[in-house]
Amino acid sequence: MAKRVTGPEIEKLIQLLAKVPGLGPRSARRAALHLIKKKDQLLGPLGSAMGEAYDKVKVCSHCGNVDTIDPCTVCTDDRRDQSVIIVVEDVSDLWALERAGVMNAAYHVLGGTLSPLDGVGPDDLNIKGLIDRVSEGGVKEIIIAVNATVEGQTTAHYITDRLADLGVAITRLAHGVPVGGELDYLDEGTLSAALRARTAI
Amino acid sequence: MAKRVTGPEIEKLIQLLAKVPGLGPRSARRAALHLIKKKDQLLGPLGSAMGEAYDKVKVCSHCGNVDTIDPCTVCTDDRRDQSVIIVVEDVSDLWALERAGVMNAAYHVLGGTLSPLDGVGPDDLNIKGLIDRVSEGGVKEIIIAVNATVEGQTTAHYITDRLADLGVAITRLAHGVPVGGELDYLDEGTLSAALRARTAI
Known part of the structure; x- marks a missing residue:
């Protein structure tokens, strides 16, 4: 924004939201305004959920989940x-x-x-x-x-x-035709794998 | 998810992220995992920014900003x-x-x-x-x-x-042709407004 039109806390929120995959600078602004409009239903709970996840999240030492x-x-x-x-x-x-x-x-x-x-x-x-x-x-x-x-x-x-x-x-995992896939759009590698691994009907 | 594969705190985070405009259920999971991977750079700061915005945000009693x-x-x-x-x-x-x-x-x-x-x-x-x-x-x-x-x-x-x-x-605001717009794609209302409001070159 050319000039400041809102508080630094809100601009910081927009900047951080823009780093979330799936959101860019423009949708971050839209998301921030939506969050602020739904302050009690969304902004507060989401902030708490992030804080709680931040405190509690760990990587499983056994499997990596x-x-x-x-x-x-x-x-x-x-x-x-x-x-x-x-x-x-x-x-x-x-x-x-x-x-x-x-x-x-x-x-x-x-x-x-x-x-x-x-x-x-x-x-x-x-x-x-x-x-x-x-x-x-x-x-x-x-x-x-x-x-x-x-x-x-x-x-x-x-x-x-x-x-x-x-x-x-x-x-x-088996190679083959994805369910719902069209043959015309599949690469040769997938098609030859699917042919070789053909099954009886 | 059919069975629980992660903690309720993380599932709650995903559910709330899915309500953010621009994110759906699938991208909310992707976003949650990204936030968790960037725990200290993104998850923590974003949670704090939301908490701070929640506490401080107000609607201007003068103009509504x-x-x-x-x-x-x-x-x-x-x-x-x-x-x-x-x-x-x-x-x-x-x-x-x-x-x-x-x-x-x-x-x-x-x-x-x-x-x-x-x-x-x-x-x-x-x-x-x-x-x-x-x-x-x-x-x-x-x-x-x-x-x-x-x-x-x-x-x-x-x-x-x-x-x-x-x-x-x-x-x-003036009606007219958007900058970068192609005439062929504009509706009659816009075109007639742009013609009526034509300016000298």
Whole structure:
């Protein structure tokens, strides 16, 4: 703004809101005005919720999930099959797979992928934690659910090598046509994977 | 989420973030994870900024602007020409006009437009406050800068009528072709207004 038209506290709120993914400078102003209009229903509760999350949030020392308890809700859930571990890149992938709601398994969050060009090596990811969990015994299957990108696949190969001698089954997500996807828009790699992995009707 | 995968504090944060305009349920999860990753740079400061805004924000009793002081930054700015009042529907319009940075005037926020169908009458808008400001004297011009919608124009007519006998100049924003606009995409109303208000080159 060319000249100050409102208090520094509100301008600071707008500046910080603009850093939230999904909001830019213009939508941050709109969001700030909406929050102020809904002061008691939204601004106050959201501020408190952020403060509470700030105080309580921790990363699970066991699997890398984000929670307010450590070990996290998933690791302490005894209705889950803790002998199956789904390995993901990021917490958002864990949450996405849980929304699918198919598996009742444990998780392990790597915190990224191997990327030598960006200086990300095995020690920068939570791979040692995964090997420790498997070495402790009781694990039957590792499902590697990293992204189907070059970095993801490199990471998957590396983990498979490291786990090879630990006597645990290692699987990966199936490649194929996304549900609702149109063949015409899919790349050759996906189509050839889907053809090779065709199933009987 | 089908099953709980994280603490209730974090789920509450996601639920509240989803109510912020510009964010939906999916982007609220993404935003929450980003905030948690940038705990000290973003989550903490944003929570504090919201708390501070919640405690300090007020609506200016003079013009209706949102600020942390009352009268607001605009009303107390003695470098502004307080004899010209720009009448807007909403605080966001005040901020938008200030970004244009053309006028160095005072403002008056109506808080909406007349809309009999929605039960919004003159008493629901801050029209009396405007008439009081003009009646107190010292005001030379009222620029009516409401939206160019049916409701906005109805409101403009009503205000013009109410101010008619107070001996103050009343103007409105020019209609015309938006800067950067293509004629082919403009409606007939805008084009005919732009033709009628043509200016010498």
